[in-house]
Amino acid sequence: MSIGWGPLYTHSVIKGVWLAWPLLRQLRWTDGNLARTRTQLLYFLFWHEEQSAVGAPDASAAHLTHLWPLFSAWDDGAGRRQCQALSPCEVFFSRNEPMRRAWAPLFAIARHDQPAPGVTRTSLLWNAVTWLREEADRRTEFHLGPLLSVTANDRERRVAIGNGLFGFARSANAGWRAFWLDFPAKAATDSRTATTP
Numbered sequence: 001m002s003i004g005w006g007p008l009y010t011h012s013v014i015k016g017v018w019l020a021w022p023l024l025r026q027l028r029w030t031d032g033n034l035a036r037t038r039t040q041l042l043y044f045l046f047w048h049e050e051q052s053a054v055g056a057p058d059a060s061a062a063h064l065t066h067l068w069p070l071f072s073a074w075d076d077g078a079g080r081r082q083c084q085a086l087s088p089c090e091v092f093f094s095r096n097e098p099m100r101r102a103w104a105p106l107f108a109i110a111r112h113d114q115p116a117p118g119v120t121r122t123s124l125l126w127n128a129v130t131w132l133r134e135e136a137d138r139r140t141e142f143h144l145g146p147l148l149s150v151t152a153n154d155r156e157r158r159v160a161i162g163n164g165l166f167g168f169a170r171s172a173n174a175g176w177r178a179f180w181l182d183f184p185a186k187a188a189t190d191s192r193t194a195t196t197p
Contacts (some may be wrong), residue, residue: 030054044068044091051077058104066091069107079117 023039038049045068052061060077071087072146075081084090086107093099113121118135132141139153146163160167166180 033045047091064094079114081114083112084108 001007023042025038025043026128027036027038032165034051035054036049036051038047040047044066046065047068049064050061051063053059053132060076062077064074066072066087066092069086070084071083071085072087072090073081073083081085084107085106087104088107089103089195093103108123109125110177111123115121119133121130121132127146130141130143132139134140137153140151142148142150147161149158149160151158154172156169156171158167158169160182163181164182166178167182168176168178169182170176
């Protein structure tokens with residue numbers, strides 16, 4: 001069933017609600033066991049989608065928001081979150097993951113990731129400045145490119161210049177000691193970064 005007073009208002013039971021399209025559009029539909037609501041302002045300038053479980057009203061909902069080209073944020077409702085500024089591509093390639101992975105880092109002047117509760121990573125200026133915090137391991141890291149890195153956990157603290165060219169380290173059972181040419185082993189990481197689902 002469709003009702004309309006074009007061009008200002010149309011309402012379709014099958015497709016959702018369009019209010020003053022293209023100025024404002026809202027869609028509501030059920031996709032399997034997910035209830036989805038999408039709101040758009042001027043098609044892509046503001047784009048927000050919420051997903052919730054149909055039979056579980058108390059469960060956390062997932063959110064995805066774009067304020068083009070300034071900002072994108074998502075929360076999967078289970079503890080994974082991400083926000084990024086600038087974000088000119090995400091809204092256009094929401095269903096094309098390879099394209100998002102290739103182009104999103106190019107515009108990421110500021111990014112905050114929480115891959116799990118208690119683990120956060122924040123970066124500025126294309127990873128020139130990064131902070132990492134892992135609550136379970138009591139680990140923190142700060143990196144200013146390859147110039148300065150400060151790491152700390154329960155067992156040791158380390159301040160390095162030139163990514164290990166020289167610096168100072170302190171272990172749990174010894175005081176501070178100077179070092180030089182002590183480059184830390186790089187942990188194996190997944191080259192893929194978390195992106196908007």
